[in-house]
Amino acid sequence: MSAKELPPGGCNKGVVIPLVFSCPQECICKSNVPKKWYHKQCGKPLFVSEYGYILCENHLKDCSAFFIKDAFFQCNEAKKNNSWYKYRNLSNMLMALSNIVQAAELKEEEGLNIQSFTKNLLDELNKKWNS
Numbered sequence: 644m645s646a647k648e649l650p651p652g653g654c655n656k657g658v659v660i661p662l663v664f665s666c667p668q669e670c671i672c673k674s675n676v677p678k679k680w681y682h683k684q685c686g687k688p689l690f691v692s693e694y695g696y697i698l699c700e701n702h703l704k705d706c707s708a709f710f711i712k713d714a715f716f717q718c719n720e721a722k723k724n725n726s727w728y729k730y731r732n733l734s735n736m737l738m739a740l741s742n743i744v745q746a747a748e749l750k751e752e753e754g755l756n757i758q759s760f761t762k763n764l765l766d767e768l769n770k771k772w773n774s
């Protein structure tokens with residue numbers, strides 16, 4: 644599924660691209676390899692909007708969108724210990740986000756303005772991270 648097929652409305656606003664990044668630093672897998680993330684609740688791929696919201700294709704139905712700062716991640720390694728990890732500081736988050744941007748650039752999604760996506764996402768994160 645591409646970002647274009649996501650049902651519009653709710654937090655699906657502005658530019659939305661697939662959520663592709665590595666685990667938070669604290670994760671026991673110690674891997675820096677970016678991966679595609681899926682919603683634990685429904686198993687569908689996750690996307691991130693330029694306003695910093697993570698959502699899946701069911702975001703208007705059974706699932707709700709959440710702000711990227713509040714997101715917990717669990718890779719297969721962390722699953723074995725039933726652990727969840729989150730990004731605790733903005734600089735780690737920003738490094739991870741550069742993966743998202745690179746992945747989207749590689750795919751060259753049609754009409755995607757990656758510069759404005761990055762700028763808006765940074766603005767939102769700076770505004771909301773410490774609030």
Ligand SMILES: [Zn+2]
Nearest residue numbers: 666670672718
């Ligand atoms: Zn991990």
Ligand SMILES: [Zn+2]
Nearest residue numbers: 682685699706
């Ligand atoms: Zn979902």
